[in-house]
Amino acid sequence: MAFEGLSERIQNALSGLRKKGKVTQTDINQATREIRLALLEADVNFKVVKEFIAKIKERALGSEVLDSLTPGQQIIKIVNEELTQMMGESAVALNKSDKIPTVIMMVGLQGTGKTTTAGKLANRLMAEQKARPLLIAADIYRPAAVDQLKVIGNQLEVPVYEEGVNNSAEDIVRHGMQQAKENKNDYVIIDTAGRLEIDESLMDELKNVKEIAQPDNIVLVADAMTGQAAATVADGFNQALDITGVILTKLDGDTRGGAALSIRSITNKPILYVGEGEKLSDLDIFHPDRMSNRILGMGDMMSLIEKAQQDYDEKNAQELAEKMRENTFDFNDFIAQMDQIQSMGPIDELMKMIPGMANNPALQNINIGEKDIAHLKAIVYSMTPEERENPDILTPSRRRRIAAGSGRNIQEIHRMIKQFKQSKEMMQKVSKGNTSDLEGMLGGGMKGKMGKMAMNSMMKRSQKKKKKRLKKAKRFKS
Known part of the structure; x- marks a missing residue:
């Protein structure tokens, strides 16, 4: 990804400010010093860096920031606005002539x-x-x-x-x-x-x-x-x-x-x-x-959405949704979806476009490259048409044959088939609007803070609905 080194340095410089209840001038000086070094190492023009840091300091040292309830977040907002300003504020289109060409x-x-x-x-x-x-x-x-x-x-x-x-x-x-x-x-x-x-x-x-x-x-x-x-x-x-x-x-x-x-x-x-x-x-x-x-x-959700729309096939999406509902999603559909995701770009880069994911520690361990996807495809291509359409018939002897045909070890075959079945179950439940049994899947599929946040959010919504029902019942009795 472009700016990867710069991004990491600036995020590290600002990380200490994110959770601070009170920010001092020393904190601001230290953060801006790190940002200045990061920009210079990224080969940004010295005069541009000097002006950029001066603007951030001037705004960050103002009373509306230092006396605010979330000064750290306010400073990050300032850095974001000044970075955007430095690069041009908004997208600019080509000039269009009144007459052709x-x-x-x-x-x-x-x-x-x-x-x-x-x-x-x-x-x-x-x-x-x-x-x-x-x-x-x-x-x-x-x-x-x-x-x-x-x-x-x-x-x-x-x-x-x-x-x-x-x-x-x-x-x-x-x-x-x-x-x-x-x-x-x-x-x-x-x-x-x-x-x-x-x-x-x-x-x-x-x-x-x-x-x-x-x-x-x-x-x-x-x-x-x-x-x-x-x-x-x-x-x-x-x-x-x-x-x-x-x-x-x-x-x-x-x-x-x-x-x-x-x-x-x-x-x-x-x-x-x-x-x-x-x-x-x-x-x-x-x-x-x-x-x-x-x-x-x-993150960059708008670019992610545009990438998805660019490769979006409405007919295929409807067919996939129907297969999820009917629980007929098979390995042929898996390969088709893998191809569509690949056409959008590297998976780890796509995930970084999702707000909150770029700073998520769990993402640092995810490294899904072209080789990994090629290995998954090799496993599926080593299956017979019948096995792709009906994964339930994949007996131990069939799995050993697939491992030999794809050049992967048997443990990898077991792991992929298990994950495929779990994903299939989750997709069916989500497509039918049933989230009551997702706790285990969320715990296994989204470890750490992400899984807990998702479950907490779901539980809070459930509790709110329960309270509303109780209030209605009390009004009805009275």
């Missing part, structure tokens, strides 16, 4: 993923707006850049205008714009050339392309893994071209997060999207408030 000019240094991001953006526009984009291959310097864009265009079934590498970028863009008008494409995405570093000839070419295309959006593609350097590059492109926004790539890599936290403050231009994967669908809208929540371990 809307022109998007992609700029950036070589190696930031500009060409792939152009394809990702085209894919997103088609999915969201049923857009008909045209890609223009104006990078005539990087080997295979034109071919790469053509491959992406073929995958997406999006037209690509190209003239090879012998004509100038200016001519290619001019002719591409003419074709877009003739074919009535509603979006044009121009993939321009990059360099290893900003130089005068690059900027001159980009300025010429800007003059010809008159873009509604000049989007800088920046590599999040370069940290503070990405913010410096963004400032250089902004001064030369007046960019309208930024797309951060490789945010899923081993990045310290400095770019995302510095770019907005330095350029005063929004982060529009973030790339967190290699697939053409891996481009997400950047929500500063949600990212701040994730950094502080507060």
Whole structure:
């Protein structure tokens, strides 16, 4: 996950304040010192860090915080608000032209993923707006850049205008714009050339392309893994071209997060999207408030819901609900659900989006990777069709055969089948609205505080209902 190291450091710095009934200036100084070090280690620009810490201290030392009933929580709220402010407050959309086409000019240094991001953006526009984009291959310097864009265009079934590498970028863009008008494409995405570093000839070419295309959006593609350097590059492109926004790539890599936290403050231009994967669908809208929540371990339910909706199949969901009610959920359904969950991303990352789970100690021991899921699938695929549909026939001899076929030990087979049956029982009870026998399952399935909280909540609701019934009975008797 992006910001993982930064998130852990900031959460540790604030953990001591969460439960304090009274917070002193010394407590605030110590917490802000730790936050400052965490931000600097994440490669956030020094001036940005200095301003950020000054704002937190000014607000945290105010009487409305120190004299409040929950000063620790108030300070965490301040940090959350200032983090969000630093990254841009709210999500920002692309500029849309009043007449077609809307022109998007992609700029950036070589190696930031500009060409792939152009394809990702085209894919997103088609999915969201049923857009008909045209890609223009104006990078005539990087080997295979034109071919790469053509491959992406073929995958997406999006037209690509190209003239090879012998004509100038200016001519290619001019002719591409003419074709877009003739074919009535509603979006044009121009993939321009990059360099290893900003130089005068690059900027001159980009300025010429800007003059010809008159873009509604000049989007800088920046590599999040370069940290503070990405913010410096963004400032250089902004001064030369007046960019309208930024797309951060490789945010899923081993990045310290400095770019995302510095770019907005330095350029005063929004982060529009973030790339967190290699697939053409891996481009997400950047929500500063949600990212701040994730950094502080507060979860990100909205992003989780959107991920679920993106892969949601209403028909399959209805069939699954019916199977739960009828107690016919089998290993075939188990594999189908596993595939759907996998398509949303790593399970441990999804769990961190649930409020309260990111800081839950039990989550630290959960490490469900691709190999673990592959092992579970191997066990199911080693079953016969009859065994998948009817797990009750899995006798010891059948289980030994499955263990040999899947390359897993027999204990693992026993454990998986037992957990499957427990889950099946729980799903049936929940689907029928029966929670009277869930205490044992909650105790076994959600150990520690989570299980106790869930049971306490259920018991309190039961007691309230009982009290209401008694009151009604007394009124009736009187």
